[in-house]
Amino acid sequence: MLTSCERLKFELMTDGMRLSHPARTRLSGSDGQQPLTLADYATTSGIPLRLPGDIWVNVPVAEHNPNFVRNPRHVLDWGAEGFTIRSDDATIPAEPIPVPECSQRLNSAGQPHAWYGLTHTDRVRISPIGGCANSCKFCDLPRTSKFARKRIDLLLECVRDALADPALPARHVLISGGTPRPTDYGYLAEVYAQVLAAFPTTPVDIMMLPLPGLLDAADLHRKGANELCVSLELFNEQARSQLIPQKAAIPIAEWLAFIECAVQTVGMRVRSLLVVGLEPVEDTLLGVEALAERGCEPVLSPFRPAPHTPLEHVAPPSADYLADVFEQARDIAARRGAKLGPRCLPCQHNTLSLPDGSDYYHPWTH
Ligand code: SF4
Numbered sequence: 001m002l003t004s005c006e007r008l009k010f011e012l013m014t015d016g017m018r019l020s021h022p023a024r025t026r027l028s029g030s031d032g033q034q035p036l037t038l039a040d041y042a043t044t045s046g047i048p049l050r051l052p053g054d055i056w057v058n059v060p061v062a063e064h065n066p067n068f069v070r071n072p073r074h075v076l077d078w079g080a081e082g083f084t085i086r087s088d089d090a091t092i093p094a095e096p097i098p099v100p101e102c103s104q105r106l107n108s109a110g111q112p113h114a115w116y117g118l119t120h121t122d123r124v125r126i127s128p129i130g131g132c133a134n135s136c137k138f139c140d141l142p143r144t145s146k147f148a149r150k151r152i153d154l155l156l157e158c159v160r161d162a163l164a165d166p167a168l169p170a171r172h173v174l175i176s177g178g179t180p181r182p183t184d185y186g187y188l189a190e191v192y193a194q195v196l197a198a199f200p201t202t203p204v205d206i207m208m209l210p211l212p213g214l215l216d217a218a219d220l221h222r223k224g225a226n227e228l229c230v231s232l233e234l235f236n237e238q239a240r241s242q243l244i245p246q247k248a249a250i251p252i253a254e255w256l257a258f259i260e261c262a263v264q265t266v267g268m269r270v271r272s273l274l275v276v277g278l279e280p281v282e283d284t285l286l287g288v289e290a291l292a293e294r295g296c297e298p299v300l301s302p303f304r305p306a307p308h309t310p311l312e313h314v315a316p317p318s319a320d321y322l323a324d325v326f327e328q329a330r331d332i333a334a335r336r337g338a339k340l341g342p343r344c345l346p347c348q349h350n351t352l353s354l355p356d357g358s359d360y361y362h363p364w365t366h
Contacts, residue, residue, distance in 0.1 A: 006055060008057075009055050010323050011074065011087075012059045013319075014317060015073070017074040020078065026078045035104075036061070036063070036096075038118050039063075041306075044118075045065055045304065047061060050095040051093075051094055051095075054355050055354060055355065056346050056347075056348045065304070067307050074087045081093065098168055099167070100119045100167055100170075102161040102162060113158060115150070119170045122168075123346070123347055124174070125173075125175075126195070127178065129179070131146050131147035134178070134179045135245075139306070143309060145178075152190065155191060171202075172203040172205070173195065173202055174204075192225070204225055205227045206228055208228075215258070227270065228270045230255065230296075232255055232287055233274065235252070235286050235287030252290075263294060264295060269297070271298070273351075274291075276302045277316060277321065278303050284300070285325070289332050292332065292336040297340070297342070297343070300326065300340060301351055304350075326352045326353075329352070339356070340352065340353045343360060343361055345363050348361075
């Protein structure tokens with residue numbers, strides 16, 4: 001049974017919120033120039049909030065998601081008690097997370113810092129590849145950014161600036177971005193090596209497909225990678241072929257074999273995202289089971305329809321649906337000695353995960 005704050009997280013994720021005038025002025029400044037959110041990607045399009053109990057949630061707003069945020073009943077307000085979420089008769093304290101200062105600056109080459117990487121909550125995500133060689137139907141990246149390889153020295157500069165940001169210092173790093181073309185594999189391996197060598201005391205995770213010739217778990221483990229994120233996205237074969245055709249070209253059995261080897265032979269921590277709401281729930285739960293029994297941490301990512309994608313008018317799953325999937329998945333994982341990820345509490349802002357009082361879930365500090 002979820003607490004009222006836990007339930008509120010799921011409602012905010014799917015229904016969104018509006019801002020009262022005092023809250024908007026407080027966050028965006030009297031001149032209205034301070035951005036409320038970086039809104040760079042489908043699942044980070046909203047305003048991150050921290051709720052009581054260290055519950056983190058990324059809340060969509062109509063400015064960036066007019067395709068589904070309409071007349072939300074939750075309101076972010078500002079008054080004598082600070083920031084609160086007002087919902088019908090209930091009022092709950094909330095802490096909006098600012099955007100990093102460096103996201104508004106140019107780098108040493110005169111290019112937007114944000115083109116190289118962005119910090120959400122406590123993690124800077126750098127994107128060596130702009131755009132993507134793939135075209136998953138729910139993803140705006142290949143539709144809004146041109147395919148490009150970025151300078152490695154400027155990616156390193158981006159991480160250094162993010163770690164030292166005065167408004168929102170990053171505590172850890174994710175190397176993510178779009179999928180490379182085969183001719184980029186050597187470049188991307190060099191990015192991994194240089195970032196891991198440059199920041200040896202900062203946890204660095206790597207998110208990538210299990211592409212033969214690129215993702216070498218043993219090598220990355222030796223070089224100090226903290227964790228791999230190898231995201232299946234969907235488990236239903238038909239949904240995979242329709243919605244993630246290039247990823248579906250790698251059979252599920254190969255994904256699972258890669259994950260199993262990385263966890264059990266290499267000794268690497270691996271997590272894998274499953275999108276909730278685009279396939280029958282039974283398939284999502286089978287995916288959770290398959291990952292958990294291989295020692296991989298399943299991460300549930302609620303589908304959020306992104307503008308400029310073929311799925312922009314598909315409704316997101318309801319809060320009841322999310323709560324049901326969460327509770328069933330949590331139980332399935334627990335029966336296999338696993339928990340739903342991610343472990344980092346601030347990074348839970350756009351996933352179906354909640355703190356459980358154990359120290360399995362924690363913020364990064366350094
Ligand atoms: S592979 Fe990743 S970045 Fe590329 S289109 Fe699919 S979800 Fe988007």
